[in-house]
Amino acid sequence: MEVDQMQRQCLDYTKSLFLEGFLDGQFVQLQQLQDENNPDFVVEVVSLFFEDSERLLNDLTFALDQKSIDFKKVDAHVHQLKGSSSSIGAQRVKNCCIAFRNFCEEQNIDACLSCLQQVKQEYCHVKNKLETLIRLEQQIVAAGGSIPTMEF
């Protein structure tokens, strides 16, 4: 595939992610922060996000698995996940967290468990999408092209 074809594909893919709400403007901020000095910035941040989120999701699972649930703790975890997901622009995950926190406040165990499932799902989705995007971008770079930027 030609570089420009790859670039078009990449751009289209990125656009779809925005349109479908997986990503929001904050992701664009990240992309804009990437430059020649930090050509891997987005990849690094996203990887960090994955690591961190997986840890948080585990903690959440554990916390909600307890006989006596410490909702403050659960809330703290969700709050953090909300913060990190919003920082990279993972919109759907963030939105899940917002709902999740409300249920934490209400101490609604069932709703919380359901939210946890949802958030895990959304996280998996966005993770896949981002990994795909990164792969596309890396292919472009490997072929000598530059990553196309989106105007948001």
Add this chain to the structure above:
Amino acid sequence: MKSSDAVSDQFPAGLRVLVVDDDPTCLMILEKMLRTCLYEVTKCNRAETALSLLRESKNGFDIVISDVHMPDMDGFKLLELIGLEMDLPVIMMSADDGKSVVMKGVTHGACDYLIKPVRIEALKNIWQHVVRKRKNEWKDTEQSGSAEEGDRQPKASDEADYSSSANEGSWRNSKKRRDEEDEAEERDDTSTLKKPRVVWSVELHQQFVAAVDQLGIDKAVPKKILELMNVPGLTRENVASHLQKYRLYLRRLNGVSQHQNNMNNSFLGPQEGTFGTISSINGIDLQTLAVAGQLPAQSLATLQAAGLGRSTAKAGVPMPIMDQRNLFSFENPRLRFGEGQQQHLSSSKPVNLLHGIPTNMEPKQLANLHHITTKGSFQDEVTSGIKGSGGFPSYDIFNELHHHKSHHDWDITNPGLTYNASQHANPLQEGLQQDNLQNAGQHLNPLLVDNSIRVKAERIPDASSQTNLFPEHYGQEDLMSALLKQQEGMGPAENEFEFDGYSLDNIPV
């Protein structure tokens, strides 16, 4: 001073930021954003680490950005400690945008509150907090200075030359800046001013307390206290502001609730929160901390004195006319930096510390902001953070302006008017008529206190001991912009209220 010039041109590049957040993703992003703003960034993910970094290198940072929720320490606690020990501007941030949390930031003395996800635009203007803080501290000192300009000790400004002849370094800086009016807008190095501060040392505080005791707390008025203390260079204003803090401290000791104080004392307004913080630090919490060994080697008294002394700078001063209501009328947009300012961009001389203030108006108004009789005060520790070597020019605009106004009781200094200053502050002089001063002074007060709120001056019940410093931590928005707006609508409001405030004392009538 070439290097000074060069450095001042770079500002705010090189601003030394410490960012604290336990979220690694956010931390990484923030660091990158701050670097993109050309700031010097140090990041850490724990509050304790941040504190030790700050303690190790007292003047190594200009500003701190901290998350609210952290595992090892509450962000607000960190905020308090930083304010107490290092007196640096602190910006809080959180994904939480609830009003109460934001309010907490305000009452604890944060100079701003950023909602996550933080955009780079929000970070671009954080330097203004550094500048504002220094300006307030300086103004604080200035107000407390005696009437003799010459009193100012050389130490007051390491980088400025106090001699009456042109201050080489500062002069040239300011001249240069004036010459580059259009570019100078953001390149004001006021932030690097080393200003003499009245630091309430243990001895001084003890003298103060002795004087108060002698007079009896009810009869202890600043003027008498000042007389009793008989400390050269100390002014009634210094004493007044210290007295206010002391009163708060006493109240706290007596168990009066902080909140009550807030409500009861309109002039304390939201300041009380900060004072409360300081008071608590000064009073009970300090003791607790000391006992717990958490306080660094300082004695309780010293810390108390220092805390009281610093709180002025940190908290600004109780705003005489700001009452509790206004606190709640903060509008969110105002809390964001950079947003409000742009609208105020006006034409003319752009040499402003804070953008967009037509300098024609400024000299009077802003000069009055300072109400400074003189400098001749204690120089003690120059405010930390910005040293010449640290990438910031250390030029002291105020000192420079000083010279040219020596015959005035005032120090018409204004960070934003460097170029005016260089012209021997002529514009300032021209604009300064006695009545103007008076009026400006009068209606400046509300402006001072009103950062984002169009507060009309209200009569202060206890105006005699009012200090007139910037409610610095109200700086949720551009004070100057607010000022400007106020000016525009100010006309008849000028004489709306009378001030007994000592700030007027200094106005030669």
